[in-house]
Amino acid sequence: MIPKNGYTYAVSRLKAMANRLLDNNSIIRLWESETFSSAMKLLSETHYAQWLSEMKNENDFESLISSELNYVVSETRSISPDKRIPILFQLPFDFHNIKVLVKDKITRTGNQGRRIDLLTSLGNVSVEDLILAVESEDYRLLPFGLHAVLPESLSIWEQSHDVLMVEKRLDAALFELMKSIAESIEIEGVKKWVRAKIDAENIRNVLRLVRFGLEIGKISSFLHEGGFISKEKLLLLVNEPLEGWGRLVGFADAAMALSEITDFSDTEKSLTELEKSLDDYVTGVLGPYRYDAFAPENILAFLWAKDIEAKNLRIILVGKANDVDKDVIRGLLRNVL
Amino acid sequence: MEILGVMLAVLGAALAAGLAGSGSAIGVGIAGEAGAGIMTEDPGKFGLVLLLQALPGTQGIYGLLTAFFAILKVGLLGGEAIEVSVWQGLGVFFACLPIAIAGYYSGIAQGKTSAACIQLIAKRPEETGKAVILPAMVETYAVLALLMSIILLNSIKL
Numbered sequence: 001m002i003p004k005n006g007y008t009y010a011v012s013r014l015k016a017m018a019n020r021l022l023d024n025n026s027i028i029r030l031w032e033s034e035t036f037s038s039a040m041k042l043l044s045e046t047h048y049a050q051w052l053s054e055m056k057n058e059n060d061f062e063s064l065i066s067s068e069l070n071y072v073v074s075e076t077r078s079i080s081p082d083k084r085i086p087i088l089f090q091l092p093f094d095f096h097n098i099k100v101l102v103k104d105k106i107t108r109t110g111n112q113g114r115r116i117d118l119l120t121s122l123g124n125v126s127v128e129d130l131i132l133a134v135e136s137e138d139y140r141l142l143p144f145g146l147h148a149v150l151p152e153s154l155s156i157w158e159q160s161h162d163v164l165m166v167e168k169r170l171d172a173a174l175f176e177l178m179k180s181i182a183e184s185i186e187i188e189g190v191k192k193w194v195r196a197k198i199d200a201e202n203i204r205n206v207l208r209l210v211r212f213g214l215e216i217g218k219i220s221s222f223l224h225e226g227g228f229i230s231k232e233k234l235l236l237l238v239n240e241p242l243e244g245w246g247r248l249v250g251f252a253d254a255a256m257a258l259s260e261i262t263d264f265s266d267t268e269k270s271l272t273e274l275e276k277s278l279d280d281y282v283t284g285v286l287g288p289y290r291y292d293a294f295a296p297e298n299i300l301a302f303l304w305a306k307d308i309e310a311k312n313l314r315i316i317l318v319g320k321a322n323d324v325d326k327d328v329i330r331g332l333l334r335n336v337l
Numbered sequence: 338m339e340i341l342g343v344m345l346a347v348l349g350a351a352l353a354a355g356l357a358g359s360g361s362a363i364g365v366g367i368a369g370e371a372g373a374g375i376m377t378e379d380p381g382k383f384g385l386v387l388l389l390q391a392l393p394g395t396q397g398i399y400g401l402l403t404a405f406f407a408i409l410k411v412g413l414l415g416g417e418a419i420e421v422s423v424w425q426g427l428g429v430f431f432a433c434l435p436i437a438i439a440g441y442y443s444g445i446a447q448g449k450t451s452a453a454c455i456q457l458i459a460k461r462p463e464e465t466g467k468a469v470i471l472p473a474m475v476e477t478y479a480v481l482a483l484l485m486s487i488i489l490l491n492s493i494k495l
Contacts, residue, residue: 008367008452012374015456019378079374293371293453 001186002081007296010079014302020047020072021336022309030313031329036320043313061317065310070121072306080299085190087124088181089303091144094123094130095174098146101134102153102166149173168222171201175224189289189297193304196285198227199254200278203245206237207271228252242270257281272332279334283308308334342426343411349433350407353486357400357440357479364393364448371452375459385458385465389451392472396436396444399483403436406490419495432489439482447475 022030026046033039040061044052051067077086100118119127125142133139139147153166160166175198182194202223209219216238223231229252237245246258257277261270286304289297312333319329372386405414407429412419421429454468 005367008370009374012371012452012456012459013377014374016375016378016459018460293449293456 002296004294004296006081007299008294010081011294011296011298013079014076014298017072017075018302018305020068021305022046022313027312027316027333027336030316031326031333033320036317039317039320043317059321061313065313066121069306069310073122073303076299076303082185082187082296084181084185085187085296085299086303088178088185088190088194089300089307090122090124091174091178091181093120094125094144094146095170096120097123097125097127097130098150098153099167099170101130102150102157102170103163105134105154106157106163144177145173171222172224175201175226179226187296189286189295190300192285193282193297193300195227196254196282198224199229199252200257200282202227202229202231202234203237203254203257203278204274206234207242207274210238211267211271227254229254242267253284254278254281256284276332276334279308279311283335305336308336312336339420339422342421342423343413345423345426346407346411346421346429347413349430349437350404352430352437353400353407353433353440354397354404355400356437357403357444358397360441360444361394361397361400362444364396364444364446364451365390367445367448368393368451368455371455375455379459382458382462385462385468386455388469389455389458389472392451392469392476393444393447395476396440396447396479399436399479400440403433403483403486403490406487407433410490410493410495421495425493425495428493429490432486432493434486435482435489436479436486439479443475443479443482447472447479450475 026042030039030042033042036059040058043061043064048064048068051064051071054063054067055061056063073086073090077083080086097119100116104116116127116131119130121127123130124144125146129142133142133150137151139150141147142150149170153169156169157163157166175194178194178197182191185191205222206219209222216235219238220231220235223234225231229249233249236248240248242261242264246255249255249258257274257280260277260280261273263269263273283304286297286301289295289301292298315332316329318324319332368390372390375382375386408414410419410429411421411426450472454471457468458465
Protein backbone atom coordinates (compact mmCIF):
# COMPACT_ATOMS: atom_id res chain seq x y z
CA MET A 1 0.00 0.00 0.00
CA ILE A 2 1.27 3.44 -0.91
CA PRO A 3 1.57 5.74 2.17
CA LYS A 4 -0.71 8.74 2.22
CA ASN A 5 2.22 11.16 1.85
CA GLY A 6 3.14 9.37 -1.38
CA TYR A 7 0.43 11.31 -3.19
CA THR A 8 1.78 14.85 -2.56
CA TYR A 9 3.15 15.36 -6.07
CA ALA A 10 0.16 13.84 -7.82
CA VAL A 11 -2.43 15.72 -5.77
CA SER A 12 -0.57 19.04 -6.18
CA ARG A 13 -0.29 18.52 -9.91
CA LEU A 14 -3.98 17.76 -10.12
CA LYS A 15 -4.81 20.86 -8.07
CA ALA A 16 -2.94 22.84 -10.72
CA MET A 17 -4.70 20.88 -13.45
CA ALA A 18 -8.03 21.72 -11.78
CA ASN A 19 -7.68 25.05 -13.58
CA ARG A 20 -8.67 23.01 -16.64
CA LEU A 21 -12.11 22.54 -15.10
CA LEU A 22 -14.62 25.03 -16.41
CA ASP A 23 -15.74 27.28 -13.58
CA ASN A 24 -19.36 28.12 -12.87
CA ASN A 25 -19.13 31.42 -14.78
CA SER A 26 -17.98 29.64 -17.94
CA ILE A 27 -20.77 27.07 -17.63
CA ILE A 28 -23.34 29.84 -17.09
CA ARG A 29 -22.03 31.76 -20.13
CA LEU A 30 -22.28 28.61 -22.23
CA TRP A 31 -25.78 27.97 -20.93
CA GLU A 32 -26.84 31.57 -21.61
CA SER A 33 -25.53 31.57 -25.18
CA GLU A 34 -28.35 31.92 -27.67
CA THR A 35 -27.19 29.48 -30.33
CA PHE A 36 -25.08 26.37 -30.74
CA SER A 37 -22.44 28.27 -32.71
CA SER A 38 -22.11 30.97 -30.03
CA ALA A 39 -21.75 28.24 -27.39
CA MET A 40 -19.02 26.61 -29.49
CA LYS A 41 -17.31 29.99 -29.87
CA LEU A 42 -17.31 30.45 -26.11
CA LEU A 43 -15.95 26.94 -25.63
CA SER A 44 -13.16 27.67 -28.05
CA GLU A 45 -12.08 30.54 -25.76
CA THR A 46 -11.37 28.08 -22.93
CA HIS A 47 -8.59 25.49 -22.70
CA TYR A 48 -10.71 23.30 -25.01
CA ALA A 49 -9.28 25.47 -27.79
CA GLN A 50 -6.20 23.25 -27.91
CA TRP A 51 -8.35 20.41 -29.29
CA LEU A 52 -10.03 22.43 -32.06
CA SER A 53 -7.82 20.71 -34.62
CA GLU A 54 -9.38 17.37 -33.61
CA MET A 55 -12.83 18.44 -34.78
CA LYS A 56 -13.98 16.72 -37.98
CA ASN A 57 -16.52 19.46 -38.72
CA GLU A 58 -17.78 22.60 -37.00
CA ASN A 59 -20.47 20.68 -35.13
CA ASP A 60 -18.18 17.92 -33.89
CA PHE A 61 -18.00 18.94 -30.23
CA GLU A 62 -17.71 15.28 -29.22
CA SER A 63 -14.12 15.15 -30.53
CA LEU A 64 -13.34 18.24 -28.49
CA ILE A 65 -14.73 16.73 -25.29
CA SER A 66 -13.22 13.28 -25.90
CA SER A 67 -9.77 14.71 -26.62
CA GLU A 68 -9.79 16.69 -23.39
CA LEU A 69 -11.00 13.67 -21.39
CA ASN A 70 -8.42 11.39 -23.00
CA TYR A 71 -5.65 13.86 -22.20
CA VAL A 72 -6.73 14.28 -18.58
CA VAL A 73 -7.14 10.55 -18.00
CA SER A 74 -3.78 9.67 -19.53
CA GLU A 75 -1.98 12.42 -17.55
CA THR A 76 -3.66 11.38 -14.32
CA ARG A 77 -2.83 7.76 -14.98
CA SER A 78 0.82 8.61 -15.53
CA ILE A 79 1.19 10.55 -12.27
CA SER A 80 -1.01 8.43 -10.00
CA PRO A 81 1.21 6.48 -7.57
CA ASP A 82 -1.46 3.77 -7.41
CA LYS A 83 -2.61 2.97 -10.95
CA ARG A 84 -5.65 1.12 -9.61
CA ILE A 85 -7.37 4.46 -8.90
CA PRO A 86 -7.53 5.60 -12.56
CA ILE A 87 -8.16 1.97 -13.58
CA LEU A 88 -11.22 1.98 -11.33
CA PHE A 89 -12.48 5.18 -12.93
CA GLN A 90 -11.93 3.79 -16.44
CA LEU A 91 -13.59 0.41 -15.87
CA PRO A 92 -17.14 1.60 -16.66
CA PHE A 93 -15.85 2.76 -20.05
CA ASP A 94 -14.41 -0.71 -20.74
CA PHE A 95 -17.75 -2.28 -19.96
CA HIS A 96 -19.53 0.33 -22.05
CA ASN A 97 -17.30 -0.69 -24.96
CA ILE A 98 -18.05 -4.36 -24.38
CA LYS A 99 -21.78 -3.63 -24.38
CA VAL A 100 -21.41 -1.75 -27.66
CA LEU A 101 -19.43 -4.59 -29.23
CA VAL A 102 -21.79 -7.28 -27.98
CA LYS A 103 -24.79 -5.34 -29.29
CA ASP A 104 -22.93 -4.75 -32.54
CA LYS A 105 -22.28 -8.47 -32.90
CA ILE A 106 -25.93 -9.24 -32.14
CA THR A 107 -27.38 -6.70 -34.56
CA ARG A 108 -24.90 -7.55 -37.31
CA THR A 109 -26.23 -11.07 -37.47
CA GLY A 110 -29.49 -9.40 -38.39
CA ASN A 111 -27.69 -7.60 -41.26
CA GLN A 112 -27.91 -4.21 -39.61
CA GLY A 113 -25.27 -1.47 -39.66
CA ARG A 114 -22.32 -1.44 -37.28
CA ARG A 115 -22.49 0.64 -34.10
CA ILE A 116 -18.80 0.86 -33.24
CA ASP A 117 -18.92 4.65 -33.51
CA LEU A 118 -20.23 4.53 -29.96
CA LEU A 119 -16.97 3.05 -28.66
CA THR A 120 -14.90 5.26 -26.37
CA SER A 121 -11.14 5.35 -26.03
CA LEU A 122 -11.42 6.18 -22.33
CA GLY A 123 -11.29 2.55 -21.22
CA ASN A 124 -8.30 0.65 -19.88
CA VAL A 125 -8.32 -1.71 -22.85
CA SER A 126 -7.72 -0.12 -26.23
CA VAL A 127 -10.65 -0.11 -28.62
CA GLU A 128 -8.52 -1.88 -31.26
CA ASP A 129 -7.71 -4.75 -28.89
CA LEU A 130 -11.35 -5.15 -27.97
CA ILE A 131 -12.51 -5.15 -31.59
CA LEU A 132 -9.78 -7.64 -32.52
CA ALA A 133 -10.75 -9.93 -29.64
CA VAL A 134 -14.41 -9.89 -30.65
CA GLU A 135 -13.69 -10.28 -34.38
CA SER A 136 -11.30 -13.19 -33.85
CA GLU A 137 -13.29 -14.62 -30.92
CA ASP A 138 -9.98 -14.90 -29.10
CA TYR A 139 -10.58 -13.34 -25.68
CA ARG A 140 -7.61 -14.87 -23.84
CA LEU A 141 -5.53 -11.70 -23.62
CA LEU A 142 -8.28 -9.44 -22.30
CA PRO A 143 -7.61 -8.25 -18.71
CA PHE A 144 -9.89 -7.69 -15.67
CA GLY A 145 -11.72 -10.98 -16.22
CA LEU A 146 -13.11 -9.69 -19.52
CA HIS A 147 -11.77 -12.84 -21.19
CA ALA A 148 -14.51 -14.75 -19.34
CA VAL A 149 -17.27 -12.14 -19.17
CA LEU A 150 -17.31 -11.30 -22.87
CA PRO A 151 -17.86 -14.84 -24.24
CA GLU A 152 -20.26 -15.50 -21.37
CA SER A 153 -22.34 -12.48 -22.39
CA LEU A 154 -22.45 -13.69 -25.97
CA SER A 155 -23.53 -17.13 -24.84
CA ILE A 156 -26.28 -15.57 -22.68
CA TRP A 157 -27.51 -13.83 -25.82
CA GLU A 158 -27.40 -17.10 -27.77
CA GLN A 159 -29.52 -18.77 -25.11
CA SER A 160 -31.97 -16.02 -24.19
CA HIS A 161 -31.95 -13.47 -27.03
CA ASP A 162 -32.56 -10.96 -24.26
CA VAL A 163 -30.35 -7.83 -24.28
CA LEU A 164 -31.46 -7.04 -20.73
CA MET A 165 -29.97 -10.33 -19.51
CA VAL A 166 -26.69 -9.54 -21.25
CA GLU A 167 -26.59 -6.07 -19.69
CA LYS A 168 -27.39 -7.56 -16.30
CA ARG A 169 -24.45 -9.95 -16.50
CA LEU A 170 -22.06 -7.23 -17.66
CA ASP A 171 -23.19 -4.79 -14.96
CA ALA A 172 -22.84 -7.47 -12.29
CA ALA A 173 -19.30 -8.21 -13.49
CA LEU A 174 -18.44 -4.49 -13.56
CA PHE A 175 -19.57 -3.80 -10.01
CA GLU A 176 -17.98 -6.99 -8.65
CA LEU A 177 -14.71 -5.93 -10.23
CA MET A 178 -15.00 -2.34 -8.97
CA LYS A 179 -15.73 -3.58 -5.46
CA SER A 180 -12.76 -5.94 -5.41
CA ILE A 181 -10.38 -3.27 -6.74
CA ALA A 182 -11.68 -0.68 -4.25
CA GLU A 183 -11.24 -3.18 -1.40
CA SER A 184 -7.67 -3.88 -2.47
CA ILE A 185 -6.78 -0.16 -2.68
CA GLU A 186 -7.81 0.39 0.95
CA ILE A 187 -8.59 4.08 0.54
CA GLU A 188 -11.71 5.13 2.40
CA GLY A 189 -13.02 7.64 -0.15
CA VAL A 190 -12.49 5.28 -3.07
CA LYS A 191 -14.49 2.55 -1.33
CA LYS A 192 -17.25 5.06 -0.53
CA TRP A 193 -17.31 6.22 -4.17
CA VAL A 194 -17.81 2.66 -5.40
CA ARG A 195 -20.53 2.04 -2.82
CA ALA A 196 -22.25 5.27 -3.85
CA LYS A 197 -22.01 4.26 -7.53
CA ILE A 198 -23.65 0.94 -6.66
CA ASP A 199 -26.42 2.73 -4.74
CA ALA A 200 -27.01 5.09 -7.65
CA GLU A 201 -27.14 2.22 -10.15
CA ASN A 202 -29.48 0.20 -7.93
CA ILE A 203 -31.90 3.09 -7.41
CA ARG A 204 -31.87 3.83 -11.15
CA ASN A 205 -32.51 0.14 -11.88
CA VAL A 206 -35.42 -0.09 -9.44
CA LEU A 207 -37.11 2.97 -10.95
CA ARG A 208 -36.61 1.80 -14.52
CA LEU A 209 -37.64 -1.79 -13.90
CA VAL A 210 -40.72 -0.76 -11.93
CA ARG A 211 -41.69 1.31 -14.96
CA PHE A 212 -41.19 -1.78 -17.15
CA GLY A 213 -43.60 -3.57 -14.84
CA LEU A 214 -41.16 -6.29 -13.78
CA GLU A 215 -42.02 -8.36 -10.74
CA ILE A 216 -40.03 -8.07 -7.52
CA GLY A 217 -38.12 -11.35 -7.99
CA LYS A 218 -36.81 -10.27 -11.37
CA ILE A 219 -35.96 -6.77 -10.16
CA SER A 220 -33.95 -8.31 -7.32
CA SER A 221 -31.68 -10.08 -9.80
CA PHE A 222 -30.78 -6.71 -11.34
CA LEU A 223 -29.59 -5.22 -8.04
CA HIS A 224 -25.97 -5.28 -6.92
CA GLU A 225 -24.62 -6.00 -3.46
CA GLY A 226 -22.11 -3.68 -1.83
CA GLY A 227 -23.84 -0.29 -1.72
CA PHE A 228 -24.80 1.62 1.40
CA ILE A 229 -28.40 0.46 0.92
CA SER A 230 -29.01 -3.27 1.13
CA LYS A 231 -30.90 -5.19 -1.55
CA GLU A 232 -33.69 -5.94 0.95
CA LYS A 233 -34.23 -2.23 1.64
CA LEU A 234 -34.16 -1.44 -2.08
CA LEU A 235 -36.79 -4.07 -2.81
CA LEU A 236 -39.11 -2.32 -0.35
CA LEU A 237 -39.18 0.57 -2.84
CA VAL A 238 -40.82 -1.59 -5.53
CA ASN A 239 -44.31 -1.47 -4.03
CA GLU A 240 -43.97 2.07 -2.73
CA PRO A 241 -44.95 5.17 -4.73
CA LEU A 242 -41.97 7.32 -5.71
CA GLU A 243 -42.94 9.97 -3.17
CA GLY A 244 -42.24 7.56 -0.31
CA TRP A 245 -38.83 6.35 -1.48
CA GLY A 246 -36.89 9.04 0.36
CA ARG A 247 -38.58 8.01 3.63
CA LEU A 248 -37.79 4.31 3.17
CA VAL A 249 -34.09 4.86 2.55
CA GLY A 250 -33.85 7.98 4.74
CA PHE A 251 -30.97 6.45 6.71
CA ALA A 252 -28.69 6.61 3.65
CA ASP A 253 -27.13 9.68 2.04
CA ALA A 254 -28.68 8.64 -1.28
CA ALA A 255 -32.04 9.70 0.18
CA MET A 256 -30.94 13.29 -0.46
CA ALA A 257 -30.96 12.52 -4.18
CA LEU A 258 -34.54 11.27 -3.93
CA SER A 259 -35.60 14.35 -2.00
CA GLU A 260 -34.54 16.55 -4.92
CA ILE A 261 -37.22 15.15 -7.21
CA THR A 262 -39.80 17.89 -7.60
CA ASP A 263 -42.41 16.35 -9.87
CA PHE A 264 -43.45 12.81 -8.97
CA SER A 265 -46.45 12.80 -11.29
CA ASP A 266 -44.34 12.98 -14.45
CA THR A 267 -42.36 9.72 -14.53
CA GLU A 268 -40.14 10.83 -17.40
CA LYS A 269 -39.23 14.06 -15.65
CA SER A 270 -38.69 12.38 -12.31
CA LEU A 271 -36.32 9.85 -13.91
CA THR A 272 -34.32 12.69 -15.47
CA GLU A 273 -34.21 14.56 -12.16
CA LEU A 274 -33.18 11.39 -10.39
CA GLU A 275 -30.32 10.78 -12.85
CA LYS A 276 -29.01 14.28 -12.16
CA SER A 277 -29.34 14.11 -8.39
CA LEU A 278 -27.75 10.64 -8.26
CA ASP A 279 -24.71 12.00 -10.11
CA ASP A 280 -24.62 14.89 -7.62
CA TYR A 281 -24.83 12.36 -4.79
CA VAL A 282 -21.81 10.42 -6.11
CA THR A 283 -19.93 13.72 -6.57
CA GLY A 284 -20.80 14.69 -3.00
CA VAL A 285 -19.21 11.52 -1.61
CA LEU A 286 -15.79 12.74 -2.78
CA GLY A 287 -16.45 16.37 -1.77
CA PRO A 288 -14.92 16.34 1.74
CA TYR A 289 -11.58 14.99 0.47
CA ARG A 290 -11.03 18.13 -1.63
CA TYR A 291 -9.94 19.95 1.53
CA ASP A 292 -7.24 17.39 2.35
CA ALA A 293 -4.04 18.45 0.55
CA PHE A 294 -2.65 14.91 0.57
CA ALA A 295 -5.75 12.74 0.15
CA PRO A 296 -5.41 10.16 -2.65
CA GLU A 297 -9.16 10.52 -3.16
CA ASN A 298 -8.36 13.80 -4.96
CA ILE A 299 -7.21 11.74 -7.95
CA LEU A 300 -10.58 10.07 -8.28
CA ALA A 301 -12.39 13.33 -7.49
CA PHE A 302 -10.60 15.13 -10.32
CA LEU A 303 -11.32 12.40 -12.87
CA TRP A 304 -14.95 12.24 -11.79
CA ALA A 305 -15.24 16.05 -11.95
CA LYS A 306 -13.87 16.01 -15.50
CA ASP A 307 -16.36 13.31 -16.46
CA ILE A 308 -19.22 15.35 -15.01
CA GLU A 309 -17.94 18.45 -16.83
CA ALA A 310 -18.03 16.47 -20.07
CA LYS A 311 -21.61 15.43 -19.29
CA ASN A 312 -22.57 19.07 -18.65
CA LEU A 313 -20.98 20.20 -21.90
CA ARG A 314 -22.81 17.50 -23.85
CA ILE A 315 -26.11 18.52 -22.21
CA ILE A 316 -25.58 22.21 -23.06
CA LEU A 317 -24.32 21.68 -26.61
CA VAL A 318 -26.88 19.04 -27.56
CA GLY A 319 -29.54 21.28 -26.00
CA LYS A 320 -28.36 24.31 -27.99
CA ALA A 321 -28.15 22.30 -31.20
CA ASN A 322 -31.74 21.17 -30.76
CA ASP A 323 -33.16 24.46 -29.45
CA VAL A 324 -34.05 22.98 -26.09
CA ASP A 325 -35.47 25.43 -23.56
CA LYS A 326 -32.80 27.01 -21.32
CA ASP A 327 -34.62 26.06 -18.13
CA VAL A 328 -34.76 22.42 -19.21
CA ILE A 329 -31.01 22.47 -19.86
CA ARG A 330 -30.32 24.11 -16.52
CA GLY A 331 -32.36 21.47 -14.74
CA LEU A 332 -30.10 18.79 -16.18
CA LEU A 333 -26.75 20.34 -15.28
CA ARG A 334 -24.77 18.46 -12.65
CA ASN A 335 -22.62 19.87 -9.84
CA VAL A 336 -19.00 19.56 -10.88
CA LEU A 337 -17.46 19.92 -7.41
CA MET B 338 33.19 12.50 35.09
CA GLU B 339 34.30 15.66 33.31
CA ILE B 340 34.19 13.85 29.97
CA LEU B 341 30.68 12.56 30.67
CA GLY B 342 29.53 16.12 31.35
CA VAL B 343 30.94 17.34 28.06
CA MET B 344 29.52 14.33 26.21
CA LEU B 345 26.03 15.02 27.55
CA ALA B 346 26.31 18.57 26.28
CA VAL B 347 27.52 17.30 22.91
CA LEU B 348 24.59 14.83 22.76
CA GLY B 349 22.20 17.73 23.38
CA ALA B 350 23.86 19.76 20.63
CA ALA B 351 23.75 16.79 18.25
CA LEU B 352 20.05 16.23 18.92
CA ALA B 353 19.25 19.92 18.44
CA ALA B 354 20.98 20.04 15.08
CA GLY B 355 20.01 16.50 14.02
CA LEU B 356 16.33 16.42 14.94
CA ALA B 357 15.52 19.99 13.94
CA GLY B 358 17.45 19.46 10.71
CA SER B 359 15.56 16.23 10.02
CA GLY B 360 12.24 17.98 10.58
CA SER B 361 13.29 20.68 8.14
CA ALA B 362 14.51 18.17 5.58
CA ILE B 363 11.20 16.29 5.69
CA GLY B 364 9.19 19.52 5.62
CA VAL B 365 11.15 21.02 2.74
CA GLY B 366 10.83 17.69 0.92
CA ILE B 367 7.04 17.61 1.29
CA ALA B 368 6.73 21.22 0.14
CA GLY B 369 9.14 20.51 -2.71
CA GLU B 370 7.07 17.60 -3.98
CA ALA B 371 3.98 19.80 -3.98
CA GLY B 372 5.93 22.58 -5.68
CA ALA B 373 7.15 20.25 -8.41
CA GLY B 374 3.56 19.17 -9.05
CA ILE B 375 2.42 22.77 -9.44
CA MET B 376 5.37 23.84 -11.56
CA THR B 377 4.85 20.97 -13.99
CA GLU B 378 1.63 22.72 -14.97
CA ASP B 379 2.73 26.30 -14.35
CA PRO B 380 6.51 26.90 -14.29
CA GLY B 381 5.87 30.62 -13.79
CA LYS B 382 5.04 29.98 -10.13
CA PHE B 383 8.68 29.14 -9.30
CA GLY B 384 9.26 32.27 -7.15
CA LEU B 385 6.21 31.72 -4.96
CA VAL B 386 6.82 28.00 -4.68
CA LEU B 387 10.45 28.54 -3.65
CA LEU B 388 9.40 30.99 -0.92
CA LEU B 389 6.91 28.51 0.53
CA GLN B 390 9.28 25.60 0.18
CA ALA B 391 12.03 27.45 2.05
CA LEU B 392 9.85 28.20 5.09
CA PRO B 393 10.22 24.79 6.79
CA GLY B 394 13.99 25.10 6.38
CA THR B 395 14.32 27.54 9.30
CA GLN B 396 14.00 24.85 11.99
CA GLY B 397 17.26 23.33 10.80
CA ILE B 398 18.93 26.72 11.18
CA TYR B 399 17.50 27.12 14.70
CA GLY B 400 18.80 23.67 15.62
CA LEU B 401 22.23 24.49 14.26
CA LEU B 402 22.26 27.80 16.16
CA THR B 403 21.36 26.06 19.42
CA ALA B 404 24.01 23.39 18.81
CA PHE B 405 26.63 26.13 18.33
CA PHE B 406 25.56 27.81 21.60
CA ALA B 407 25.76 24.47 23.42
CA ILE B 408 29.24 23.51 22.28
CA LEU B 409 30.41 27.08 22.74
CA LYS B 410 29.11 26.90 26.29
CA VAL B 411 31.23 23.86 27.14
CA GLY B 412 34.29 25.33 25.43
CA LEU B 413 34.52 23.00 22.46
CA LEU B 414 34.72 25.87 19.97
CA GLY B 415 38.04 27.44 20.85
CA GLY B 416 38.84 29.45 23.98
CA GLU B 417 39.90 27.96 27.29
CA ALA B 418 38.85 24.46 28.35
CA ILE B 419 35.93 24.58 30.79
CA GLU B 420 35.31 22.03 33.51
CA VAL B 421 31.80 20.59 33.03
CA SER B 422 30.22 18.44 35.71
CA VAL B 423 27.69 15.71 34.88
CA TRP B 424 24.85 17.85 36.23
CA GLN B 425 25.96 20.82 34.16
CA GLY B 426 26.29 18.62 31.10
CA LEU B 427 22.82 17.23 31.76
CA GLY B 428 21.55 20.82 32.04
CA VAL B 429 22.95 21.68 28.60
CA PHE B 430 21.44 18.45 27.22
CA PHE B 431 17.97 19.35 28.53
CA ALA B 432 18.33 22.93 27.34
CA CYS B 433 18.79 21.64 23.80
CA LEU B 434 15.64 19.51 23.86
CA PRO B 435 13.00 22.23 23.20
CA ILE B 436 14.37 23.10 19.77
CA ALA B 437 15.24 19.46 19.03
CA ILE B 438 11.69 18.23 19.63
CA ALA B 439 9.72 21.29 18.50
CA GLY B 440 12.06 21.73 15.53
CA TYR B 441 11.45 18.19 14.32
CA TYR B 442 7.67 18.25 14.58
CA SER B 443 7.17 21.86 13.52
CA GLY B 444 9.40 21.31 10.47
CA ILE B 445 7.17 18.48 9.27
CA ALA B 446 3.98 20.33 10.14
CA GLN B 447 5.19 23.45 8.38
CA GLY B 448 6.13 21.40 5.35
CA LYS B 449 2.61 20.01 5.15
CA THR B 450 1.08 23.48 5.57
CA SER B 451 3.42 24.89 2.94
CA ALA B 452 2.44 22.08 0.54
CA ALA B 453 -1.24 22.84 1.09
CA CYS B 454 -0.58 26.56 0.55
CA ILE B 455 1.40 25.82 -2.62
CA GLN B 456 -1.77 24.09 -3.85
CA LEU B 457 -3.72 27.19 -2.79
CA ILE B 458 -1.62 29.53 -4.95
CA ALA B 459 -1.99 27.13 -7.88
CA LYS B 460 -5.71 27.77 -7.84
CA ARG B 461 -5.74 31.31 -6.46
CA PRO B 462 -2.46 33.15 -7.13
CA GLU B 463 -4.03 36.36 -5.82
CA GLU B 464 -4.08 34.83 -2.31
CA THR B 465 -0.28 34.52 -2.06
CA GLY B 466 -0.10 36.79 1.02
CA LYS B 467 -2.44 34.54 2.97
CA ALA B 468 -0.66 31.46 1.69
CA VAL B 469 2.59 32.68 3.27
CA ILE B 470 0.97 33.60 6.59
CA LEU B 471 -0.47 30.13 7.27
CA PRO B 472 2.83 28.22 7.34
CA ALA B 473 4.44 31.17 9.14
CA MET B 474 2.03 30.51 12.03
CA VAL B 475 3.71 27.15 12.57
CA GLU B 476 7.06 28.95 12.69
CA THR B 477 5.95 30.70 15.89
CA TYR B 478 6.35 27.52 17.90
CA ALA B 479 9.80 26.76 16.53
CA VAL B 480 10.84 30.32 17.45
CA LEU B 481 9.43 29.88 20.97
CA ALA B 482 11.35 26.62 21.35
CA LEU B 483 14.54 28.30 20.13
CA LEU B 484 14.00 31.10 22.61
CA MET B 485 13.53 28.66 25.47
CA SER B 486 16.62 26.65 24.49
CA ILE B 487 18.76 29.82 24.45
CA ILE B 488 17.34 31.08 27.78
CA LEU B 489 18.00 27.68 29.38
CA LEU B 490 21.54 27.53 27.98
CA ASN B 491 22.25 31.03 29.29
CA SER B 492 20.89 30.14 32.72
CA ILE B 493 23.42 27.32 33.19
CA LYS B 494 26.42 28.62 35.09
CA LEU B 495 29.72 26.97 34.20
